[in-house]
Amino acid sequence: QVQxxxxxxxLVQTRGSLTLSCAASGIRYASGWFRQAPGKEREFVAAISxxxxxxFYGDSVKGxxxxxxxxxxxxxxxxxxSLNPExxxxxxxxxxxxxxxxxxxxxxxxxxxxxxxxxxxxxx
Numbered sequence: 001q002v003q004x005x006x007x008x009x010x011l012v013q014t015r016g017s018l019t020l021s022c023a024a025s026g027i028r029y030a031s032g033w034f035r036q037a038p039g040k041e042r043e044f045v046a047a048i049s050x051x052x053x054x055x056f057y058g059d060s061v062k063g064x065x066x067x068x069x070x071x072x073x074x075x076x077x078x079x080x081x082s083l084n085p086e087x088x089x090x091x092x093x094x095x096x097x098x099x100x101x102x103x104x105x106x107x108x109x110x111x112x113x114x115x116x117x118x119x120x121x122x123x124x
Contacts, residue, residue, distance in 0.1 A: 004024045019077055044106050083092040
């Protein structure tokens with residue numbers, strides 16, 4: 001069983017920045033971030049391939065969020081900037097253990113393990 005652990009969520013002001021971290025049992029996986037706001041469906045945020053060469057972003061975060069990988073420690077980061085209240089949500093990290101093309105990382109059904117989520121609240 002793979003344990004996925006997110007960290008870094010907190011209260012931040014509008015136009016602020018925040019970095020989330022995700023670690024999965026000390027192993028490198030293709031990984032993604034999703035978020036879910038109250039009363040809304042879970043939304044794709046960003047993903048990074050196993051090698052780190054390929055990244056994807058949801059339309060609502062392009063140009064503001066950056067996903068990256070710390071190769072030495074297999075930690076995945078989500079750097080968020082220019083935050084606004086619409087970014088308020090529980091952010092989930094997920095990893096893909098199955099062998100699949102990177103393009104599949106944009107769909108939540110293609111992930112094998114999920115973290116418990118970390119709350120990000122952006123105050124106006």
